[in-house]
Amino acid sequence: xxxxxxxxxxxxxxxxxxxxxxxxxxxxxxxxxxxxxxxxxxxxxxxxxxxxxxxxxxxxxxxxxxxxxxxxxxxxxxxxxxxxxxxxxxxxxxxxxxxxxxxxxxxxxxxxxxxxxxxxxxxxxxxxxxxxxxxxxxxxxxxxxxxxxxxxxxxxxxxxxxxxxxxxxxxxxxxxxxxxxxxxxxxxxxxxxxxxxxxxxxxxxxxxxxxxxxxxxxxxxxxxxxxxxxxxxxxxxxxxxxxxxxxxxxxxxxxxxxxxxxxxxxxxxxxxxxxxxxxxxxxxxxxxxxxxxxxxxxxxxxxxxxxxxxxxxxxxxxxxxxxxxxxxxxxxxxxxxxxxxxxxxxxxxxxxxxxxxxxxxxxxxxxxxxxxxxxxxxxxx
Numbered sequence: 252x253x254x255x256x257x258x259x260x261x262x263x264x265x266x267x268x269x270x271x272x273x274x275x276x277x278x279x280x281x282x283x284x285x286x287x288x289x290x291x292x293x294x295x296x297x298x299x300x301x302x303x304x305x306x307x308x309x310x311x312x313x314x315x316x317x318x319x320x321x322x323x324x325x326x327x328x329x330x331x332x333x334x335x336x337x338x339x340x341x342x343x344x345x346x347x348x349x350x351x352x353x354x355x356x357x358x359x360x361x362x363x364x365x366x367x368x369x370x371x372x373x374x375x376x377x378x379x380x381x382x383x384x385x386x387x388x389x390x391x392x393x394x395x396x397x398x399x400x401x402x403x404x405x406x407x408x409x410x411x412x413x414x415x416x417x418x419x420x421x422x423x424x425x426x427x428x429x430x431x432x433x434x435x436x437x438x439x440x441x442x443x444x445x446x447x448x449x450x451x452x453x454x455x456x457x458x459x460x461x462x463x464x465x466x467x468x469x470x471x472x473x474x475x476x477x478x479x480x481x482x483x484x485x486x487x488x489x490x491x492x493x494x495x496x497x498x499x500x501x502x503x504x505x506x507x508x509x510x511x512x513x514x515x516x517x518x519x520x521x522x523x524x525x526x527x528x529x530x531x532x533x534x535x536x537x538x539x540x541x542x543x544x545x546x547x548x549x550x551x552x553x554x555x556x557x558x559x560x561x562x563x564x565x566x567x568x569x570x571x572x573x574x575x576x577x578x579x580x581x582x583x584x585x586x587x588x589x590x591x592x593x594x595x596x597x598x599x600x601x602x603x604x605x606x607x608x609x610x611x612x613x614x615x616x617x618x619x620x621x622x623x624x625x626x627x628x629x630x631x632x
Contacts, residue, residue, distance in 0.1 A: 253331075254286050254331045255287060255333050256286070256288075256333070256334050256335070256353060257288050257290055257331060257332030257336075258287060258288070258349070259290045259292060259326040259336070259338075260292070260338060260340040261292050261323050261326065261339070262293045262322065263296055263300075263322065264296045265341060266303055267455045268341050269300050269303050269340050271342050272338075272341075273289050273308070273309045274307060275345060276289045277289060278346075278347055279349050279350075283350060283353075288310060288330070288331065289310065290309065290311075291304040291310070291311045291312065291340070292314050292322040292325045292326030293313055294317055294321065295315070295317065310329070312325050312326050313325075316424060318424035318425045319424075319425055319428055320424040320427070323428060327416055330413065332413065333412065334356040335413060336352050336353070336408070336410040338408040338409075339408075339453075341453035341454060341459070342453055342454035343376060343452065344448065344450070344451075348449075351363075351446040352409075352410040353410070360442045360443065361436060361442050361443065362409065362415060362432070362433070362436045362442070362443045362444075363443075363444045364401055364409050364433070364444070364446075365406035365407075365409055365446060365448030366403040366445045367403050367450040369402065369447040370448040370449045370450070371450070373452060375452045376452045378463065380463055386405055389467070389470050389474070390405070392471070393474055395481075396474055396480075397433070397437040397477075397478065399443070400445075401433055401443065401445065403445075404430055406448060409432070411432075415436070415441055418441075420435070422547075425469055427466075427469045427472075427473040430473050431473060434473075434477050479534075479535050479538040479539055482535075483532065483534045483538060484532060486528070487527075487528045487530070487531030487535060488532065489528065490524045490525065490527055491528035491529060492528075493524055494521045494522065494524035494525030495525055497521035497524075498607065498610075501513060501514070501517060501518040502518065502607060515602045518606050518607075522607065529617065530617065533621045536561070536625060537624060537628060540557075540625065562622075563622050563623065563625075566619065569615075569618050570615045570616065570618035573612070573618060574611075574612055577609070577611040580604050580608035580611070581605070581608045581612075584601050584605045587601045587604070
């Protein structure tokens with residue numbers, strides 16, 4: 252008979268708890284009359300975990316490449332089940348209570364996530380920083396960046412169909428594998444469900460493999476890199492709006508704010524803010540092209556139209572017009588300087604022309620360079 256469910260566990264020196272986890276998984280399959288298998292993705296254990304797994308009826312897959320994600324991918328790729336449920340081999344999850352996951356998978360959901368905050372976190376099961384800072388903050392950012400309703404981004408117990416796993420095309424090898432799965436599923440508009448899950452203290456006497464700060468940073472870094480809108484576009488547009496409004500006011504004249512006078516020196520910083528914002532916006536465009544063309548992010552409906560709107564020719568025309576405007580302003584400033592016989596400029600009127608002129612010239616040059624690079628990245632089109 253065909254295998255319906257594969258239960259996959261990553262393993263690196265889990266001799267203390269591995270037998271218990273495998274027994275619970277097998278009991279679940281037998282009790283519920285499910286055609287299934289238990290697979291251990293071993294990441295180079297040296298404590299005899301492989302022998303324990305085989306002695307208890309599990310299939311052991313040797314995964315030389317180190318990392319939580321690598322171990323899981325190795326086990327999942329070898330799985331023969333229509334559905335797969337993955338979970339840690341430290342006895343923190345009860346493998347006898349997987350039926351809610353399987354029911355959702357049978358209903359057609361692509362990904363079924365556990366939610367420990369709804370199911371319950373037993374005393375001592377999760378460190379204070381993870382429970383009240385790390386998991387809530389990273390889960391919030393994940394929901395914000397990717398419009399996902401998942402309440403617990405990092406629950407280690409989750410299920411998915413083999414077909415959905417292949418479509419996700421997961422690439423990461425470390426702990427961020429957990430975030431990548433939800434991000435890819437969200438970006439590809441897969442159907443996702445949540446079920447309450449209880450987290451218990453793990454049964455090992457040694458410390459866990461998870462490193463609070465380095466693994467937390469890896470998760471955050473991944474979320475940012477896969478969301479160019481939040482990494483580049485939104486900060487860029489914000490800086491451009493603030494910089495342009497403030498620069499316009501300061502070009503007209505000094506700005507008095509409750510006894511504080513903002514003048515030409517502040518104009519330098521406001522123009523710099525506008526330029527930085529413009530650069531962030533350009534990076535957003537280039538990153539978007541690169542990630543889509545290299546199949547790191549899915550193609551949006553409006554993606555192809557970008558190449559009709561942002562052409563090399565249009566970019567060159569706009570860039571050269573900006574440079575000509577800057578040169579005109581520079582000539583005007585030069586004539587003002589000439590009117591005082593090229594001496595010291597005592598007033599700030601000339602600087603209110605020079606600073607915007609330099610800013611516009613840089614915008615023109617950046618537009619031209621962006622247009623060339625944009626066209627190079629989009630050569631496939």
